[in-house]
Amino acid sequence: MALIGTDINFAKVLLTQGDLVAIPTETVYGLAANAFDSEAVTKIYTTKERPTFDPLIVHTDSLDKVRGFVEEIPALALQLAAKFWPGPLTLLLKKKSVVSDLVTAGLDTVAVRIPRHPLTKSLLQQLDFPLAAPSANPFGYISPTTSQHVDDQLGDKIGYILEGGAADIGVESTIIGFEDDQAVIHRLGGMSLEEIEKITGSVKLLPHSSSNPTAPGMLHSHYAPTKTLILGDIPTLVEKYKNEKLAILAFQETHNNLEHYHYLSQTGDLIEAAQNLFSKLRTLDNLPIDKIIAERVPDHGLGKAINDRLKRAASK
Ligand code: TXA
């Protein structure tokens, strides 16, 4: 069990001395360390059991501070930042040497985000260094959307969890890089493609941004529960696996004659579905069942990110 509370000053003390603190963001909870302190950043990798070839996102609270650790911000990135920061958007920018190779896994770009959760925003305002923070879960498992999720899996290993309530978006940030002045989506997420394309025009999706499991560097079992998850038509799959103990994860309240039946949003609201996705997956993962049967949601708005996470959870 970790200490859980809303004491920003205590969080600041721990982070300043090189310790880890779990922080709430509007997407998911992050496991934070001083991004300029390599020893502190090392603790992130060991605590999550995360391979050091998987780079971290660096969080701060102003464009001025971002300019302190990136070489340049392309015009398109500035437009996106002006529109969507603070928010669920991460931009890949050329790093300055103050950002260690440990944070970026040797890449010459650093992933940067200004989150909008009020508690974390005020913490960041009080720090004179940015926070490197991946999602606060053991590597490969489902991201945490509550302090309880963090405590359940990493509570023994971290000093403090800042309590910020349930994440209001519920899926990780959308990650955008820039190639020849064009925006490229590296990961679908909490900022919808439709919103982004209003600024950028039509964008390119990197193959692994929509979970092509054969893309190099992408681990199949990302965002995955421990139980096998199968994605498809619920009635067909229930018939196919009728001799096994199943839990069902539907989009809306349909098929509710089945046992262990859960849904993401009673009314079919994609925003609510995203908020519930990771909590539901954790709940189902802890049931005495053999398999989780899930269906895709409508593929627009946050639905694209939800389908992406479901596909990744299914590809083990
Ligand atoms: O919403 C979020 O993004 C949350 C909150 C805590 O900010 N963070 C999060 O971090 O999801 P993480 O570490 O679980 O995922 C970060 C992803 C990784 O897949 C990593 O490969 C990618 O960002 N990434 C980081 N730096 C990168 C870079 N320079 N180029 C390409 N991808 C990068």
Ligand code: MG
């Ligand atoms: Mg993660």
